[in-house]
């Protein structure tokens with residue numbers, strides 16, 4: 001057997017440090033004047049005001065927040081719960097934390113992107129508001145829940161654990177095939193906490209916080225569904241969930257996050273449907289990767305043999321309904337009743353669609369001449385016809401899994417070494433040099449054969465290959481060989497010595513490489529063996545040290561350091577900030593390593609400059625009377641503390657100088673820009689002449705149209721109409737849009753110039769530009785990037801662009817009117833132009849701009865207004 005010149009493990013693992021970054025939001029608009037704003041402040045506020053409603057639409061928030069729904073929602077919630085005040089957190093660091101998390105999501109994933117994180121976090125927030133839960137939770141638990149929810153899929157590569165194991169991805173090796181993704185998500189979350197400096201501010205609580213986040217994120221491993229469900233059922237049966245006990249609270253939060261993670265089927269149909277399409281898009285994309293790699297295609301990822309409706313019916317039936325039934329049994333609330341009803345109604349719609357598809361298929365089959373099916377083809381055909389089964393979603397654990405389940409990062413046992421699963425199909429005997437390696441030479445059945453322990457390999461290869469009579473009959477009943485084989489340990493972990501294909505060190509020529517086939521090298525490329533050793537030692541070292549959260553593991557330690565310029569975008573002032581304040585000497589070598597790449601100092605986002613005071617608005621405090629909150633917390637609400645704080649932040653802002661406008665620019669151009677500061681979101685080529693006087697000293701509509709770039713996507717109008725209808729509000733939507741609470745002009749942040757939204761290198765406005773969506777089905781658009789200058793949306797698959805035709809001008813006019821509202825009376829048009837309003841005076845939106853008073857924990861305000869939770873039917877009822 002010759003050696004195959006395959007790309008071996010020197011590939012870069014492009015995860016958080018080097019993925020394509022979100023770009024500035026620029027929407028598609030085929031009009032002479034660019035009239036789109038990054039952020040629609042009033043709309044953002046309006047959505048945030050209703051973010052406790054189950055009808056929440058994360059896609060809409062993503063659109064109106066200019067692709068920043070994640071930090072906008074999270075900072076808002078942190079403030080709303082009073083966590084900033086309670087833990088004396090610097091809002092700048094908190095903003096940075098959520099920005100890092102947002103950046104850590106792959107915007108190219110159709111489903112596992114930052115909008116999913118926003119959605120899950122909002123669902124978690126709704127659950128935290130449930131009376132049964134709310135009254136027991138401590139601030140630390142609330143904070144852990146929010147961070148756990150928002151980071152629960154951080155740096156998700158858009159393929160599942162099975163794919164990572166099959167392609168011997170270094171993460172699978174690092175985490176020994178156990179909750180591979182979930183382990184990675186929580187380690188990445190810890191990295192963000194450290195890098196943002198929030199961990200430093202939380203040092204008294206850090207161990208506990210990290211532990212809670214870990215428990216929460218690891219619980220989202222869908223492979224552990226049955227384990228949690230059984231335990232949950234038993235608790236409810238025995239009535240043993242006394243939430244005064246911390247361990248019970250932790251367990252309920254785990255269940256809550258699991259529910260939040262798969263709550264999309266319980267959302268109103270239009271939202272739920274959209275999520276269904278997105279998740280299937282991602283499944284099918286993985287199926288394409290598998291096919292390209294010549295791997296057996298995972299059944300639910302095989303677009304040729306299944307359908308979206310089939311997947312949904314299976315998922316609703318086998319995964320969501322069992323969990324939500326128990327969740328409802330536990331909560332017995334209006335919300336849980338509503339969720340179950342919506343789930344059932346959505347499920348009926350998918351079942352209907354599935355029936356229609358089947359009827360169509362039958363008709364086609366009847367009208368076509370039936371081709372003869374050979375014996376060999378039979379199983380494939382049958383399996384493709386079979387409906388989705390439980391094990392397509394949740395592989396059954398091996399018998400010993402529940403009791404002997406290995407903790408993440410546990411040292412492998414001899415037994416586990418003995419049962420290592422090969423990462424190639426056991427029947428696949430393709431010589432290393434063969435060009436067939438990269439071709440789908442296997443008969444395209446859905447049988448997975450790659451995950452066998454050595455013993456099983458032998459047994460099966462000696463038997464009637466590839467399908468035993470038993471499995472054949474299972475296949476015809478919708479179950480597959482893989483279901484059987486999974487009992488050999490799909491969850492059994494592995495570190496590997498036995499496998500000829502395992503270690504990149506011993507076998508640099510990998511039998512299969514995804515690296516050169518996949519458009520996103522982040523999915524499949526491998527770390528070098530040295531890197532793996534290093535990573536493992538860092539992680540194991542960290543675990544061993546504290547048998548808990550690591551003190552000094554930063555993202556830079558886990559992966560190569562971020563390129564410095566990537567951070568600059570978010571910065572305007574520079575402060576010295578140690579990434580590892582504890583200075584744990586045991587990890588010094590890693591730090592030394594890193595320091596070579598790391599910039600000596602960290603910077604803080606422009607918001608410190610934009611609004612020095614908004615980190616602690618006086619009206620948004622956690623209620624002192626909350627009993628649970630007084631536990632183990634040293635709240636300082638005295639004036640001295642506040643003053644000190646203010647001073648500290650003002651200092652930060654002073655040091656920032658005039659950099660505040662430049663976070664959206666290519667840092668290489670910063671210097672030039674300093675002398676010619678940008679002036680907001682108008683296209684740079686737009687002549688900024690002073691308009692003729694108009695009535696009331698403002699702009700005429702056409703002038704404003706020429707000057708503003710903002711507009712609102714048409715579908716937002718529909719959204720607000722339907723949102724209000726859903727919530728039993730009869731006011732027409734146009735009225736709502738006109739009545740959006742205007743930004744209060746006396747707010748501090750209006751004193752600051754807005755941050756621009758037009759990329760500085762935008763070509764002159766006379767040209768027509770090509771705008772592209774960031775993602776498309778199967779990410780193809782993003783793969784075939786041309787050299788042309790393209791403006792990409794920052795958001796990933798949020799609701800779409802607006803063309804500015806027809807109704808858009810109407811909407812625009814209203815927004816122009818709003819623009820006038822925002823003016824200060826004495827302000828000249830030039831001053832208006834000079835003021836920059838876009839790019840998120842971030843928490844300003846979420847915090848400073850809040851029209852409503854908060855609903856702190858312990859306050860039953862939201863529950864009183866129960867209609868806010870639900871859609872129209874509930875309200876009417």
Ligand SMILES: Nc1ncnc2c1ncn2[C@@H]1O[C@@H]2COP(=O)(O)O[C@H]2[C@H]1O
Nearest residue numbers: 153222261262264275276279311312315
């Ligand atoms: N509507 C859906 N249809 C099918 N699978 C889903 C759906 N929603 C979520 N999932 C799956 O459930 C998993 C829950 O954990 P993840 O978010 O990691 O990945 C999710 C998807 O794989």
Ligand SMILES: [Zn+2]
Nearest residue numbers: 116152153261
């Ligand atoms: Zn998820």
